[in-house]
Amino acid sequence: MAMKKVFVRTFGCQMNEYDSERMLALIRDEYVPCQEPKEADLILVNTCSVRRKAEEKVYGLVGRLKHLKKNRPQLIIGVCGCVAQQEGENILKRLPHVDLVLGPQAIWRLPEALARIQRGEGPVVDVSLRKEFRQPLIFPELNGTRPVKAYVTIMQGCDNFCSYCVVPYTRGREISRPPEDILAEIECLVRQGVKEVTLLGQNVNSYGRKEKNYPTFAELLREIARIPGLLRIRFTTSHPKDLDEDLMRCLAEIPQVCEHLHLPAQAGSNRILKLMNRGYTKEDYLAKVKRLREICPEIALTTDIIVGFPGEREEDFQETIQLLQEVRYDEIFSFKYSDRPLARATRFEEKVPEEEKARRLAIVHQVQEKITREINESYVGREVEVLVEGKSPGNPELWTGRTRTNHVVNFSGPAGLKGQLVHVLIEGCGQHSLRGRVRANN
Ligand code: SAH
Ligand code: SF4
Ligand code: F3S
Numbered sequence: 026m027a028m029k030k031v032f033v034r035t036f037g038c039q040m041n042e043y044d045s046e047r048m049l050a051l052i053r054d055e056y057v058p059c060q061e062p063k064e065a066d067l068i069l070v071n072t073c074s075v076r077r078k079a080e081e082k083v084y085g086l087v088g089r090l091k092h093l094k095k096n097r098p099q100l101i102i103g104v105c106g107c108v109a110q111q112e113g114e115n116i117l118k119r120l121p122h123v124d125l126v127l128g129p130q131a132i133w134r135l136p137e138a139l140a141r142i143q144r145g146e147g148p149v150v151d152v153s154l155r156k157e158f159r160q161p162l163i164f165p166e167l168n169g170t171r172p173v174k175a176y177v178t179i180m181q182g183c184d185n186f187c188s189y190c191v192v193p194y195t196r197g198r199e200i201s202r203p204p205e206d207i208l209a210e211i212e213c214l215v216r217q218g219v220k221e222v223t224l225l226g227q228n229v230n231s232y233g234r235k236e237k238n239y240p241t242f243a244e245l246l247r248e249i250a251r252i253p254g255l256l257r258i259r260f261t262t263s264h265p266k267d268l269d270e271d272l273m274r275c276l277a278e279i280p281q282v283c284e285h286l287h288l289p290a291q292a293g294s295n296r297i298l299k300l301m302n303r304g305y306t307k308e309d310y311l312a313k314v315k316r317l318r319e320i321c322p323e324i325a326l327t328t329d330i331i332v333g334f335p336g337e338r339e340e341d342f343q344e345t346i347q348l349l350q351e352v353r354y355d356e357i358f359s360f361k362y363s364d365r366p367l368a369r370a371t372r373f374e375e376k377v378p379e380e381e382k383a384r385r386l387a388i389v390h391q392v393q394e395k396i397t398r399e400i401n402e403s404y405v406g407r408e409v410e411v412l413v414e415g416k417s418p419g420n421p422e423l424w425t426g427r428t429r430t431n432h433v434v435n436f437s438g439p440a441g442l443k444g445q446l447v448h449v450l451i452e453g454c455g456q457h458s459l460r461g462r463v464r465a466n467n
Pocket of ligand 2: 191
């Protein structure tokens with residue numbers, strides 16, 4: 026029987042990328058991936074709702090797919106992920122050509138939902154939440170592509186309810202995945218050639234706290250580090266309030282755990298942090314950064330920043346700038362505050378005008394660009410360990426990979442380096458990457 030074709034478009038965070046890979050794996054006996062929506066028998070749009078713009082993109086894209094259905098009535102269109110969870114049945118009202126609405130915790134029932142639609146029982150809306158994080162161990166098709174790196178989701182949901190954030194409503198309450206499932210999944214990935222895993226969760230530091238007899242996150246890292254053949258371990262995201270010394274020591278002591286921590290600060294003003302319900306002050310945050318740098322001097326830090334949160338005045342904003350200058354992050358991700366349905370801050374008054382948010386964002390970019398450049402320049406002349414991911418997309422003559430501190434390096438070297446740890450002498454840098462040449466294989 027000829028295989029049908031599936032087109033997948035993924036928005037949002039790494040968890041969505043992980044989920045999209047699993048969806049493709051779940052249906053791979055029936056569907057092969059294709060590159061163009063117009064060739065597809067099934068189109069899946071895996072959506073993000075974290076900012077308004079992300080949500081609008083989804084409605085734009087799915088809206089434009091309508092004409093495809095006129096010529097191909099058999100085409101199945103599915104909306105998955107966080108907008109699906111947030112909007113449920115409403116999606117069908119706004120986009121009546123959609124056949125399937127699948128929340129992030131329901132993606133495991135994709136084959137069943139497709140079968141129902143094919144039997145003419147559609148449209149199907151499944152946004153049920155699950156009480157435990159058990160899922161069949163299925164693996165994305167690694168043959169052919171043989172990626173060096175992979176994501177592994179270790180928990181889902183969030184209990185923090187930061188006042189601006191939609192995630193607790195779209196991904197449900199925090200649930201940790203059984204450690205034996207995580208280990209089995211990583212072992213299988215390593216057998217298929219993966220050398221580096223990034224463990225995913227909205228708040229990985231609180232892994233296992235709600236479940237009986239689960240290891241802590243630090244203990245889980247130690248167990249994962251025992252898997253032979255796994256060269257590197259990364260994880261994201263760490264909530265500052267739950268970062269403890271045990272985890273700091275893992276960053277310093279476990280050889281496979283890379284010296285990079287994404288530690289979203291969001292803002293530098295205590296008044297705004299309180300309104301955001303972040304659960305720490307600027308002083309708490311800075312004290313943890315100081316302790317972390319004592320325990321693990323090599324650590325590279327990155328962060329997320331929101332500008333223009335309701336009530337953020339010029340003096341609050343200046344404290345965010347001071348925080349950037351004091352911590353000196355390697356890289357930051359910065360966003361203009363955006364009202365989200367259900368999030369508490371949507372009802373806060375004193376909204377910051379759009380032009381003012383744009384002005385603050387531009388200043389944040391400017392300040393950080395200089396810091397990032399200075400940090401990149403400090404690498405020139407140094408020798409660093411790089412895990413080789415493949416050929417550089419911009420220049421197939423060069424290899425590409427990352428330092429332990431998560432900086433992209435493009436470099437020259439002999440053939441056959443993919444998947445190896447090499448030592449690279451850094452000879453130059455740009456705003457987003459380093460350049461160099463191989464000194465020696467490990
Ligand atoms: N769990 C992670 C990531 C959450 S979403 C954490 O706690 O940091 C990723 C980033 O999007 C957040 O860190 C925040 O900076 C940003 N973000 C979330 N909601 C937002 C909103 N309503 N407006 C603007 N940025 C937002
Ligand atoms: Fe959102 Fe806060 Fe949870 Fe992160 S910790 S997902 S920002 S509620
Ligand atoms: Fe977006 Fe959902 Fe991830 S809202 S950032 S896709 S958890």
